[in-house]
Amino acid sequence: MKKPEAKANSRRRFLKQAGSAAIASLPLSSRHALADTFAARVLARPSQVFKNRSPMAPNAFYLLPLGSVRPKGWLLNQLRIQAHGLSGHLDETWADVGNNSGWLGGTGDSWERGPYYLDGLLPLAYLLDDDRLKAKAQRYVEWTLTHQAADGMIGPSSNNDWWPRMVMLKALVQYSEVTGDPRVLPLLSRYFAYQLKTLPDRPLRDWGKFRWQDNALVAIWLYNRTGDPSLVDLVRLLHRQGFDWQAQYADFKYTQPVTAEMIKLNEGQGLADLALSTHGVNNGQALKAAPVWAMVSGAEIDRRGFHQMLAALDTYHGLPNGMFSCDEHLAGRNPSQGSELCTVVETMFSLEQSLAILGDASIGDRLEQIAFNALPGTFTDDMWAHQYNQEPNQVEVSLHRKPWTTDGPESNLYGLEPNFGCCTANYHQGWPKFTAALWMASHDDGLVAAVYSPCEVNTTVRGVAVRVSVDTDYPFRGAVRIAINPAAASTFPLRLRVPGWAEDATIKVNGRLLPSAEKGTFVQVERQWKSGDVVELQLPLQPTLVRGYNESISVNRGPLVFSYPIGEDWVKLRDRGMTADWQVFPSSPWNYALAASERTVRDIRVKETSLDASPFAREGTPVTLEVEARKLPSWRAVDGVADPIPQSPVSSDEPSERLTLVPYAAAKLRITAFPELKG
Incomplete structure (x- = not known):
């Protein structure tokens, strides 16, 4: 394939200069804080796993804190490609996340683009232990942590929209987990107190109304650490003010491609409920809405809401790459229609969270399908250019108005910001968050192999430090070798996901074949684990x-x-x-x-x-x-x-x-x- 040429010399200069320049641009006090934050924390210990507190319903699984799972093999190479590509240099070539960003105290973009970029840049930086990228991320973190208003509000004062702050909250959660910076939890507590006080008079609207579950997810994260009951009240308020996704999918009416005329775009109705409820990214983010609310309600009908929504999207808008069509709005099943890159990475995040909450093996199957196909399928190989929309049947990439339902003619170009810059800011979270979700903790204090890729896990299980090493060429090969190395012999359950397509899969522990490896389930192996134990999965890869x-x-x-x-x-x-x-x-x-x-x-x-x-x-x-x-x-x-x-x-x-x-x-x-x- 003929690839876009890299401007190698200028990039090498940036690689050498950007890290020191980013640190030097901070105030002296912030530079001291930065040094303290980085000192010995990154690899010293992953923070503990916090389970849901009462009255929250328990999850099946819990995501391990950022830094617990680190990439190896081809996955490590993929993250390095991303870091050497546009993700590692976006602030140097795109003003929207550059030095004048409102999220750095400037007068530039003060809405979602700075938080979007940080939400992927930060986990990429820490998973690669890349000081240059950490310094870039720290600028956004530091400004946010040191510029909280007296009333608790965070972010640029020129924009008071709830939505971009929801993204910044997700980034701060990751930062707290990987660094242990003691400033994060008090800042979140003050912000949520402000939000609880203010929302009754300034309720959620447009984007925030349809993405309330992202806000709720962080409030629950904080509640599990502080026990502050007002946070449960906040989650209930967000749910009341947010769009009722479950009601939409209980009686799903959007079974045909959504047109501009249908949602009255030409009449300025782009932020009306009809347009936003059929918007692809909103639907991708909403896949986790029912599971997030199920943590509060404990109701089985809410737990089932995830599968009801995904089944409708598949039935009426499903595509062969694991995604649903949305260019910009739901677009039917014709594989010449597209899916927005923002929708790909947000759907992945929703699947990661929903898999943890529900513990359904089929969610891991879908996550892998999107991660190994739709995610890399929308980038050039060097990740210096991306598409806004990708098509499973993509016979030309050019300046045509067809086939998009509500997007423009640049939609499937490979470039810096084709069609609209949201994807340029947001796509960076895809690979890093997928990496972080490979392994999870179970509700009964065990470990879960949720999805498969080469990695190393360092965590604590029932008070014992455990290192897990996964060696595999999956998904290109079917063999997965897992070495379990506890610091001392320890008994705990290990759950291994057997994909729904994996006919005749086998599992061996220290060479002994287990009696069953039923497809579409998590197979549980509970035993006393000792250093040097090896689990081998063989997942037969047959064309279907x-x-x-x-x-x-x-x-x-x-x-x-x-x-x-x-x-x-x-x-x-x-x-x-x-x-x-x-x-x-x-x-x-x-x-x-x-x-x-x-x-x-x-x-x-x-x-x-x-x-x-x-x-x-x-x-x-x-x-x-x-x-x-x-x-x-x-x-x-x-x-x-x-x-x-x-x-x-x-x-x-x-x-x-x-x-x-x-x-x-x-x-x-x-x-x-x-x-x-x-x-």
Whole structure:
């Protein structure tokens, strides 16, 4: 694939200078605080796991504090790619999060973009133990911690919207967990007291009204540490003022693509309830609304609300990459429709939180599918450019108004801020928060392998320090080796997620086969663990077919979705500081129908090669599939957009060809959903 060229010399200079410059720009008092904060805290100890206090209902699992899980192997390489790309330099080339940000005391953007950036930059910095990135993050943290108003309000005084503060709260939680900075909890307590006092007269509106669950999540986090009963009152107030997502999905009416006319965008109704309730990012964030409220209510109907919402999104707007369509609003099941990058990372965060609360193995399956396909599929390989909208059937990246329901013509360009800059600020949380959620603590003081990637875990279980090392090339390979090393022999339960697709999975402990590894469950192994114990999972990765829009077929192998890679011709549209905006045009045919069915899918040939440093890149992809296909001349593109997939099965007189399919993210132009050839 022809890739955007890096401006290597200028980036090297930034790498050398940015860390010291960021620290030097702080006031002297803040520099001393920064030094104190960094001193010996980062790797010394992860903070303890706090369970839900009464009257909160207990979670199935609890996320480990940031820093407890650290990446290894290909995942570490992926985070390094992100740090060396736009995430590690955005403030140097994009004014919205630069020195004049309102969240640094300047007169620039004072809404969501600074907090969005910090919410991903901070965990990236600490998971990589990167002092340069920590210094960048610390500037935002330090300004927020040292500029709280006397009444408890935080953030720029030029903007009093509740919504951007909800994002900053999430970032401060992560900062508190990884550093133990004693200033965070008092600041949060003062802010929440101010919010409880003020909300009755200045209630939630527009974005904050639809994203109340993010605010509630942090209030619950603080309640579990302080026991302040007013925080429970605050969560109840947020729920009353927030949008009732469960009511919407109990009687879901938005079963067709949402149009600008339907939500009256031309009449200035973009912030009305109808527009915001069908907005993709709001729905991605809302997936955790019912589980968050279930912690307070304890009601089974609230726990079931998550699956009710996800089932409706899948039924009416589901796409083969694990996402639902939203470009900008819910857009139906046609895989030529797109999903916004903000929605991808916010859906992942909702799944991570919901998995912890509910303990349902299927949520881990969906999280992996999105993380290994939709997330990397919307970036260039070096992560210096991204799309606003990605399409599973993406045959051209160019300046066309089609197919977007309510977005503009730059929507699927690769660049700095195509269409709108929210994704530029927000995407950074995807990989770091996924890493932090790989392992969790269980309600009965054990450990949970929630999702799989190479990592190391350092935590305390029942008073004993435990180190867990996970070695795997998953999702490209099916073997997962887990070494358990407690500081002293210790008895506790270990839960291992067996994916719902994993037929005939096996689990061995020190070479002895367990009697059962039922798919779609968490298998519990309770024993006395000793240093050197090894657990081995074998998750058979077999090609499977998934039916979609118009009975189209997509090919999966475990959590990976496979696509036909269309030839790519990259054309620079314009330079954008340290990066650039790009169009991509097809240089090969794409309109194929597959000769595959549920009966023959096991015959698809699989080819494995060694993992490269960039496993989601097209060059050197570690696994490919070979399938039989024929061209379908009647299936065409108009204005750079593939027509809706013809209803399967289809006939074709074209000669048979053998196609090579690659992982979804490796193909920037791709066909993922195919018509099925008539047998």
